[in-house]
Amino acid sequence: MSKSIKVGLLGLGTVGTGVYKVLTQNAEIIAQRVGTPVTVEKIVVNNVNKKRDIDLPPGIITDRAEAVLDNPDIDIVVEVMGGIEPAREYILKALRGGKHVVTANKDLIAEYGEELFDAEKEHHTDLFFEASVAGGIPIIRPLKQCLAANRVTEVMGIINGTTNFILTKMTQEGSDFDEVLAEAQALGYAEADPTADVDGLDAARKIAILASVAFNTRVTYRDVYVEGIRNIGAMDIKYASELGYTVKLLGIAKDQDGQVEVRVHPVLIPNSHPLAAVNEAFNAIFVRGNAVGETMFYGPGAGELPTASAVVADIIEVARNIISSVTGRISCTCYEQRAIKPIGEIFSKYYLRLIVKDEPGVLASIASVLGNQNVSIATVIQKRSIEDLAEIVLITHQVQEQNLQDALAVIKGMSITKEIANVIRVEGEDE
Amino acid sequence: MSKSIKVGLLGLGTVGTGVYKVLTQNAEIIAQRVGTPVTVEKIVVNNVNKKRDIDLPPGIITDRAEAVLDNPDIDIVVEVMGGIEPAREYILKALRGGKHVVTANKDLIAEYGEELFDAEKEHHTDLFFEASVAGGIPIIRPLKQCLAANRVTEVMGIINGTTNFILTKMTQEGSDFDEVLAEAQALGYAEADPTADVDGLDAARKIAILASVAFNTRVTYRDVYVEGIRNIGAMDIKYASELGYTVKLLGIAKDQDGQVEVRVHPVLIPNSHPLAAVNEAFNAIFVRGNAVGETMFYGPGAGELPTASAVVADIIEVARNIISSVTGRISCTCYEQRAIKPIGEIFSKYYLRLIVKDEPGVLASIASVLGNQNVSIATVIQKRSIEDLAEIVLITHQVQEQNLQDALAVIKGMSITKEIANVIRVEGEDE
Numbered sequence: 001m002s003k004s005i006k007v008g009l010l011g012l013g014t015v016g017t018g019v020y021k022v023l024t025q026n027a028e029i030i031a032q033r034v035g036t037p038v039t040v041e042k043i044v045v046n047n048v049n050k051k052r053d054i055d056l057p058p059g060i061i062t063d064r065a066e067a068v069l070d071n072p073d074i075d076i077v078v079e080v081m082g083g084i085e086p087a088r089e090y091i092l093k094a095l096r097g098g099k100h101v102v103t104a105n106k107d108l109i110a111e112y113g114e115e116l117f118d119a120e121k122e123h124h125t126d127l128f129f130e131a132s133v134a135g136g137i138p139i140i141r142p143l144k145q146c147l148a149a150n151r152v153t154e155v156m157g158i159i160n161g162t163t164n165f166i167l168t169k170m171t172q173e174g175s176d177f178d179e180v181l182a183e184a185q186a187l188g189y190a191e192a193d194p195t196a197d198v199d200g201l202d203a204a205r206k207i208a209i210l211a212s213v214a215f216n217t218r219v220t221y222r223d224v225y226v227e228g229i230r231n232i233g234a235m236d237i238k239y240a241s242e243l244g245y246t247v248k249l250l251g252i253a254k255d256q257d258g259q260v261e262v263r264v265h266p267v268l269i270p271n272s273h274p275l276a277a278v279n280e281a282f283n284a285i286f287v288r289g290n291a292v293g294e295t296m297f298y299g300p301g302a303g304e305l306p307t308a309s310a311v312v313a314d315i316i317e318v319a320r321n322i323i324s325s326v327t328g329r330i331s332c333t334c335y336e337q338r339a340i341k342p343i344g345e346i347f348s349k350y351y352l353r354l355i356v357k358d359e360p361g362v363l364a365s366i367a368s369v370l371g372n373q374n375v376s377i378a379t380v381i382q383k384r385s386i387e388d389l390a391e392i393v394l395i396t397h398q399v400q401e402q403n404l405q406d407a408l409a410v411i412k413g414m415s416i417t418k419e420i421a422n423v424i425r426v427e428g429e430d431e
Numbered sequence: 432m433s434k435s436i437k438v439g440l441l442g443l444g445t446v447g448t449g450v451y452k453v454l455t456q457n458a459e460i461i462a463q464r465v466g467t468p469v470t471v472e473k474i475v476v477n478n479v480n481k482k483r484d485i486d487l488p489p490g491i492i493t494d495r496a497e498a499v500l501d502n503p504d505i506d507i508v509v510e511v512m513g514g515i516e517p518a519r520e521y522i523l524k525a526l527r528g529g530k531h532v533v534t535a536n537k538d539l540i541a542e543y544g545e546e547l548f549d550a551e552k553e554h555h556t557d558l559f560f561e562a563s564v565a566g567g568i569p570i571i572r573p574l575k576q577c578l579a580a581n582r583v584t585e586v587m588g589i590i591n592g593t594t595n596f597i598l599t600k601m602t603q604e605g606s607d608f609d610e611v612l613a614e615a616q617a618l619g620y621a622e623a624d625p626t627a628d629v630d631g632l633d634a635a636r637k638i639a640i641l642a643s644v645a646f647n648t649r650v651t652y653r654d655v656y657v658e659g660i661r662n663i664g665a666m667d668i669k670y671a672s673e674l675g676y677t678v679k680l681l682g683i684a685k686d687q688d689g690q691v692e693v694r695v696h697p698v699l700i701p702n703s704h705p706l707a708a709v710n711e712a713f714n715a716i717f718v719r720g721n722a723v724g725e726t727m728f729y730g731p732g733a734g735e736l737p738t739a740s741a742v743v744a745d746i747i748e749v750a751r752n753i754i755s756s757v758t759g760r761i762s763c764t765c766y767e768q769r770a771i772k773p774i775g776e777i778f779s780k781y782y783l784r785l786i787v788k789d790e791p792g793v794l795a796s797i798a799s800v801l802g803n804q805n806v807s808i809a810t811v812i813q814k815r816s817i818e819d820l821a822e823i824v825l826i827t828h829q830v831q832e833q834n835l836q837d838a839l840a841v842i843k844g845m846s847i848t849k850e851i852a853n854v855i856r857v858e859g860e861d862e
Contacts, residue, residue: 138726295729297727
């Protein structure tokens, strides 16, 4: 065996602790698979005196980032501190110093990916980021290697565990969003400030990364159209179920004639679609390729050890590359520059829930407005009557978003319309 | 770009045709991803005059294997002819000649893997076999790379599309095996001689390969305990459903205290398990690792283009390795020698369906025999009465197989027992 590969950790939060545990507990099998031991040399933390749940050898932790970044013994820098700065500065410094970097930082990759991968290329180092999307689920490497024979046409994923937990509970219990959010917060599945999760911002960063890798073009999180799940009501889930659908928050990226469609929003998905059965806090990513057809990758999207599984897999890859003197073998795959399709130009089916006056001719009026914008109706059900109001649920055929929005603007202004209670896109079925 | 990478195909059946199509139709993106074009130089077939559905350049097909094996221009030999000989001889000759090999041949890898990987190692070449298990689903590379941080403890898969199609139809239609088999044969989902599929032999080869990769030890198809699905009745599926289970044919491999359990048989799996929702001819492989927890890989397990997706991914990996001068980077991973656990020593829960005399005290007698062998009962339901006979359905707690078999031998000999109608293992739930 050659000399051991030495790792420096930046950060010792949930993921950092997991990485340390996996590298020590599975040290023997990892050494066997790499061909040499992989050991943690230094760990950079903010507060060296903080009490921690793991046993660490004396002298391993430090509050000086230079103890890793300027340490000639360290081969691989593992950035698990999160946030933009100083993570960005540290990663750039590591790459410029010829060190390889493994990161779990979705915010950074989704926003500053280009700068980081340029540095990776310039310095012939490896910068791997499997853990930045969907925690323990292998998806970045499968897209870059296992599915490399395919032109990927579509990536759709449940890539936020908190919102999937909330939607699963709402579905199982028939409860409303606020109630289940409180429950999720009590159980630790949602944070005190749930914005990043429930408003889709976390998923937006992940789908930006997936779209970049799948379509070989740079997509940042600012390119992503985003809607969260705060507006999903118990009634929407109930009606969806009656019509054979499940409500999920998806990150969606599609190759549309060379343009890229990239969005995060709630959808109705047919119960027969493999993503419909993904429940609780689990994640899954559905990939369609022009050779393979439909595939799906399922597993835990977060957590100490699952996320560490992805980080350490990247460490093992870098270590194998170091041993074979072949780092930089597969670097940034954004060869192309594709335009992002504006949301108004996408095509989708839609679920509409409208509250209207309960009087003759109302449905005809609405259908006529929709028809004027080329929105044709696949299914319509008149649901509850509430005093002098009626609730109408519609599913449209495939239509361009702008046409639907134009029709809805007209419907909203009509005297018969009390409320456009919800508009949810329908995904995952053929026209 | 450096010189193009040249491929020689052995075989032009379903998979070979798919490989040719993917390499030509996706040539541009593959060249981009590899860094140089990958082209088919020669194709070896039995009958050069056979009419084929694809357009081929003149002179590309030949019936002389030497046109590939002795061709100094060819870098990668793709064996998609199937069967043991002459595929084995050809692959060995290619490896010994310093050529890299990609194969989809499960029979060969599951039986002669050791000999082939020894030759791969000796000649510092690559021998890849992603397509030998579960068609288009990436699973070999994910086990060797993406999940390399884990001690894998369990691999369970729906790895035969024909039997999954049959069991799905039996479940949806309430029909019996023979009826659905005939339907599957008519639709082309089952062959005229369905033995390899319905008796579990095809799945046995695949689980042997998966077990070898997952547990880093050589497992051949002769090590696999096998039962097929001919004995599954419509009533078994109905009762399973009433109890919250789905009937599937699984390949199962477990790491049990250093020994390997490896088997193929029908199981009852809880409806909440992700494998339970895998229907029709789709395949899926569930992997449990000590860091990642539960993951699952889902997709098409067969077919021209899906299988080609896996073969061409392997070709791309070899091509990248050739360009980086790093072939043999990750070769055979069977570092260990582990014993196979005999079927009598495994622990499982069991579903039993018994036809007994419909008289007082029968259940007590049976429970007493089971109890004498430490088989404790979790659930018991008395189902149909048929004249003077009763049908009893039991689910046991976890018990050692041999104890159950001993109890069943006693029950079979009792005067109250008309028939032990079925015994099916229950998988996928905690005790």
